[in-house]
Amino acid sequence: MSETHLPGGFVNTVVRVGDTVRRMPGQRAAYVHELLRHFERRGWAGAPRFLGLDEQGREILSFMDGHVAWADAQPDGVASDESLARAAELVRECHDLTAGTPLAGEEEVVCHNDLSPKNTVYRGERLRPVAFIDWDLAGPGRRIHDVAHVCWQYAGLGPAVEDPAGAARRVRLICDAYGLQERGEVVEAVLWWQDRCRRGIEADAAAGMPHAIRLRAGGVVAQVRACHEWVAEHRAEFERALR
Template identity: 75%
Template sequence: MSETPLPGGFVNAVVRVGDTVRRVPGPRAAFVHHLLRLFERHGWAGAPRLLGLDEQGREILCFVAGHVAWEEGQPDDVTSDESLARVAGLVREFHDLTAGTALAGDGEVVCHNDLSPKNTVYRDGGAGLRPVAFIDWDIAGPGRRVHDVAHVCWQYAGLAPGADPEEAARRVRVICDGYEAAGRGAVVRREVVPGVLWWQDRCRRGIEADARAGLPHAVRLRAAGVVEQVRAAHDWVARHRGVLERGLS
């Protein structure tokens, strides 16, 4: 069958073949495969199903139909409060599914560690586009709930230069409220903004280190100006930290 390249990937070439997606397994493929099978056993539809490996050794995943928000300009539905709350609810669902499992190890849960609109599939069920699944689980691993929540706040609430601090703080609160409403127990809100800053610093340093080592994906990211963008986002959050934290108190 013919192969159609799918857009958006900096690290891995991904193609669609019929109703499947093919991609080269990442270095932590065994862990990710166990995780995807756990989701399947529980009937959770928020991640692709793993179907095996093809003759080239690539992963075969079911194609999750919908709108992937990988471009900068997006429909209003993608950035609506309803979508923010549903993103947080989906995160809560897979966190709760993995809490206490062998995959979570010493962590609270398994974290996705790369949640963003670009790794989210949206679908219109009659009330506008809403998130239905996350893709690209390559760097998932044991962690704390607040780590993923902080990453969601950074990526989905638009915590970067050009944002209105008060509106950004309100959107962060919508995310935290949505996470808490989807399960029992609260997120540690005092750790959310420090978690955003930690992620931004870690991301920038990671790209810089990998680019110096000559890793192709990091070289491309650096050339695209991502290091400067992340540094600017970190500076923006640090400058408006008080507003963001007051919005969560």
């Protein structure tokens, strides 16, 4: 069957073959495959199905039909309050399905660890989130880690935000929709993610990893540093909104 390259991949080449997606396995593929099998056994539709390996050694995943928000400019529905709330609800479903399982180990849950609109499938006339893709970085963690990543990426926390008070409201909306009870660490966790992301790109680029070199050359390190500085500047406003 013919192969069609899918846009948006920064690390891996991803192609569509019929109703499947093919990509080379990541370093932790065995864990990710078991996680996707777990979601399938539980009947959760929020992640693709793992269907095995093809003759080239590529993963075969079910194709998740819909709109993936990989481009910078997006329809209004992607950033709507309703979409933010639904994304948070999907994260809660994922976490609740993995809490207390061997996949979570000694941690609270399994975290996706790379949640963003670029890794989200939207459907419907109003474009609501229905699934997450690209689970390569998934692993045991704390609930707040994924929630904080959602706050950063889906609320777009950074210098491009013209209304910090509005952004703080959206962060609270995400935490409300998830049902997060303890919120005192949310802003600190956002800052932790931003610092970790910047340092990770810099380290991988220094190690000669092509995707990180491309990201650094494209100004992503500077962008993430600016986002960290912006969140730190407005930290008190976000913390007030979360109380």
